[in-house]
Amino acid sequence: SKVANEMGMSGSSLFYLLLSFGVMYKKGNDYLLYADYARMGLAKTRTDYRRTRLGTTRTSRIPVWTEAGRKFIHDMISA
Numbered sequence: 001s002k003v004a005n006e007m008g009m010s011g012s013s014l015f016y017l018l019l020s021f022g023v024m025y026k027k028g029n030d031y032l033l034y035a036d037y038a039r040m041g042l043a044k045t046r047t048d049y050r051r052t053r054l055g056t057t058r059t060s061r062i063p064v065w066t067e068a069g070r071k072f073i074h075d076m077i078s079a
Contacts (some may be wrong), residue, residue: 003070014073021076027062036040042069 004014015031018024023037033043043063050058065073 003065003073006070007073017077018073023076024063029058031060031062033063040068040072041066042072 001011004011007014015024015026019026020025021032024031024033026032033037038045043065045061046064048062049059049062052058063069
C-alpha cells in the first residue's frame, strides 16, 4: 500500500498493474511474485491472519516490498 500511495494509486490498482506486467499473480488468497522476480529480492513475504465471521482463521501471504522492489516498481511504471 505504501508503494501504491507513492504512485498515487490504490494497492489493488498496483496489484493489477503488476499482474498485467507479469510480475505478480494471485493463487487462492496469496499474492505472489513470479520466480524470476522473487529471486531478485524485490519483496519479502508476510502472512496475514484474519478471523472470519464464523470464528475460523484465514491466512494469506502478501509481499512486503524491499527498497529494491520499491525502486523496481517506480522505474517500471515510469518507463
